[in-house]
Amino acid sequence: MSKSSVYVTRMIPQQTIDTLRERYDVEVNPHDRALTKEELLQAVRRRDAVISLLTDKIDGEVLDAAGPQCKIIANYAVGFNNFDLDAATARGVIMTNTPGVLDDATATHAWALLLATARRISESERYVRAGRWHGWAPMAFIGQDVDNTTLGVAGLGRIGSKFARKAAAFDMNIIYTDAKPNAEFERQYNARFVDKTTLLRESDYLSLHLPLLPETHHYIGAAELSAMKPTAVLINAARGPLVDEKALVAALKQNVIWGAGLDVFEDEPVLAPGLAELDNVVIVPHIASATTQTRLAMGKIVTDNVIRVLSGEAPLNCINLQVLK
Ligand code: GLV
Ligand code: GLV
Numbered sequence: 001m002s003k004s005s006v007y008v009t010r011m012i013p014q015q016t017i018d019t020l021r022e023r024y025d026v027e028v029n030p031h032d033r034a035l036t037k038e039e040l041l042q043a044v045r046r047r048d049a050v051i052s053l054l055t056d057k058i059d060g061e062v063l064d065a066a067g068p069q070c071k072i073i074a075n076y077a078v079g080f081n082n083f084d085l086d087a088a089t090a091r092g093v094i095m096t097n098t099p100g101v102l103d104d105a106t107a108t109h110a111w112a113l114l115l116a117t118a119r120r121i122s123e124s125e126r127y128v129r130a131g132r133w134h135g136w137a138p139m140a141f142i143g144q145d146v147d148n149t150t151l152g153v154a155g156l157g158r159i160g161s162k163f164a165r166k167a168a169a170f171d172m173n174i175i176y177t178d179a180k181p182n183a184e185f186e187r188q189y190n191a192r193f194v195d196k197t198t199l200l201r202e203s204d205y206l207s208l209h210l211p212l213l214p215e216t217h218h219y220i221g222a223a224e225l226s227a228m229k230p231t232a233v234l235i236n237a238a239r240g241p242l243v244d245e246k247a248l249v250a251a252l253k254q255n256v257i258w259g260a261g262l263d264v265f266e267d268e269p270v271l272a273p274g275l276a277e278l279d280n281v282v283i284v285p286h287i288a289s290a291t292t293q294t295r296l297a298m299g300k301i302v303t304d305n306v307i308r309v310l311s312g313e314a315p316l317n318c319i320n321l322q323v324l325k
Contacts, residue, residue, distance in 0.1 A: 004048040004310050009035055009056050012076055016299030023307065024049075041065040049306045051076055055268075058095075060087035072309040074302040078102055078159075078289075079239060081212040085320040094324070096305040096317040099158060101297035102289035107162035109288035110207050110237040113261030116282045117233050118205070119143040123279045144204070144231060144258060146170050152203025154196075154219065155238070156182055160209030165189060175202055200227040205235065212239035220244065225251040230258060237263040237288040245272035252278050263288045 006020055008028040020026045027043075029035055034055040035043060044050050044066040052058055054077040063070065072094045075083065080097045088095045116122055124141045127133060153164045153176040161182075164174050167189075174191035181193035199206065206228065210216045220234065221244040228234070234257060236243055245266040251257050252275075259280040265271055268286060275281060289298065305315040318324055 005046060006049045006051065006306060007043055007047045008051040009040065009043070010053050012051070012302075013296050013299045015296060016303055019299075019303050020306065024310070044070070048072075049074065049310055051302050051306065052082070053077065054079055054082050057082050058088070059084040060091075063087055063091050063093055066093075072096065072306055072315065074305045074315075076298055076302050078106075079211065080319055081239060083319070089320045089323045092323060094305075094309050094315055094318055095320045096302070096309075096315050097319050098298040098301040099317060101301060102294050103158045103162045105291045105294040106159045106237055106288040107166060109263060110159075110163050110209075110235050110261075111166055113237060113263060113282055113284070114205055114207065114233065114235050115146065117235070117259045117261035117280075118146050120279075122282045144233065146172070146205070148172065149204035150175060150202050152176070152199045152206040153191075153209060154199060154206065155209035155211075156185065157209060157211075159238075160207075161185060163207055163209060164191060172205075175199055196224075197227065200224055201229075203232055204229065205233045207235040208238045208242050210238055210242055212241055217241050218244045220248070222247040222250070225256050228257050230255060232257045234260040235262075236260070240265040240268060245275065248272070249274045249278065252280050255280075 003025045006024045006026045008017065008026065010029045017026060017028060034053065040056060040062060044062060046067055047070055049072045050066060051074050058073050070093055073088065074096045076098065078097050078099050083095050085095060120141045120143050147170045149172055151167045151172040151174050153160050153174065156164065156176045156178040164176060167174055174189055175194045176191055177194060177196055177199050185191055186193065210219060219242045225247060248260060249272050252260060261282040263284050264286050276283060301317060305317055308315050314324060
């Protein structure tokens, strides 16, 4: 029997590729960039498995281009808003993601953004590097306290709850929204379940940890920003379209809120006009899970899922469960 054919849409850790090569014919996108749609349609042809990135839109057209022998599309990401799950289910293709292994890395990164925004780290570093620092100044780069403030968490899922737990180090009051309250979490971390209106009104720091769904699109828009404190900071390391980025630029310009720390954007890698010119926003390029250890752990999950499915076993992280019925 010939070896199964696996396509990887962009270079991921070499160790992951090597493990896959022990069993399969593996081809990797040779370019250091995402594939165009045309390239993707060509590249997936006759593959038994595809490892995709969050930048690859996997819809019916791509699945048809792959062909009926294709058994699994394994996303090298926890988020899967790039997947058309119904199209895959209709064609009997299993879709998987990488939950769990990136919770701490992503939650810690949201903290890095929160602290960097509150203490104006990026802005003041640019100032020093530009040779503009001429000595200690009592009123330069005045930031906001983090300790003993109120932390708002929108979405207490795997990443949101990891993020919230880390607030204990800063003696913060934790308030959160979610589909339903989590009594155990509240007891353990002295957190309070609130409605969205309260979350917006009371948070000194508001961090988003929601999946991107039609109902969470623009979860934060002009009205929500106006409902926040003028001293509040918004953090987004989830998905860009949760925030109306144009409205955020306007709010940051007019000091409707104090600052924002963003890992994700509405139309990556394009930023909303004016965003990059603002000093009260920290901007980084969607790197929340980008650590050596986490990237390897994500590689292990996609590999395990591909091996299981190509050996006729059920995957560990199927996200279109209907397909297994
Ligand atoms: C990154 O954004 C992911 O979804 O893994
Ligand atoms: C600051 O460096 C201080 O000594 O207060």
